[in-house]
Amino acid sequence: MSAVQSLSARLQLQISSSPLWQRWQQLPARDRLALLGLGGFFAALLVYLLIWQPVQQQLQASRNWYAQQSELHQYLLAHADEARQVAAAPSQQVDPEALQGLVTSSAQTAGLSIERVDSDAGGLQVNLAPSAFASLLPWLQQLQSSGVSFGEVSLERGENGLVLARLSLAVSH
Numbered sequence: 001m002s003a004v005q006s007l008s009a010r011l012q013l014q015i016s017s018s019p020l021w022q023r024w025q026q027l028p029a030r031d032r033l034a035l036l037g038l039g040g041f042f043a044a045l046l047v048y049l050l051i052w053q054p055v056q057q058q059l060q061a062s063r064n065w066y067a068q069q070s071e072l073h074q075y076l077l078a079h080a081d082e083a084r085q086v087a088a089a090p091s092q093q094v095d096p097e098a099l100q101g102l103v104t105s106s107a108q109t110a111g112l113s114i115e116r117v118d119s120d121a122g123g124l125q126v127n128l129a130p131s132a133f134a135s136l137l138p139w140l141q142q143l144q145s146s147g148v149s150f151g152e153v154s155l156e157r158g159e160n161g162l163v164l165a166r167l168s169l170a171v172s173h
């Protein structure tokens with residue numbers, strides 16, 4: 001006999017001598033059929049809960065992400081010409097000494113509140129109070145068109161849809 005047949009024979013012997021198998025054999029055929037059906041139901045339930053449902057949830061999340069990225073792509077394509085015009089337009093020159101005044105006055109006009117302004121050799125470090133993104137974006141655009149360059153911009157989502165902004169600003173050359 002081969003090793004596989006020997007192993008198969010030993011397994012059959014162990015199974016047939018186990019108390020659980022003997023109990024199974026003593027059950028009426030109707031009860032065994034009901035237990036097999038219940039086992040099949042639980043197996044199908046486990047496949048659904050452990051495999052199918054997580055895959056479907058991930059698929060839906062992927063579809064949502066794709067839709068968002070597609071929408072962003074369409075927005076960028078629709079506004080590409082506008083972005084090129086803004087980039088090509090000659091910007092104004094701001095006097096480095098007037099930078100802080102320009103930033104604070106334009107922020108106040110835009111309805112934004114500045115929490116902290118620090119001057120350094122390269123320009124200004126500005127921390128804004130939590131603000132609506134819809135107010136912040138036009139202000140940043142206005143600063144850029146006024147000849148202010150951004151060294152570093154950090155935007156963090158705050159509570160109630162507000163944005164926390166930290167900016168490094170300098171005069172464009």
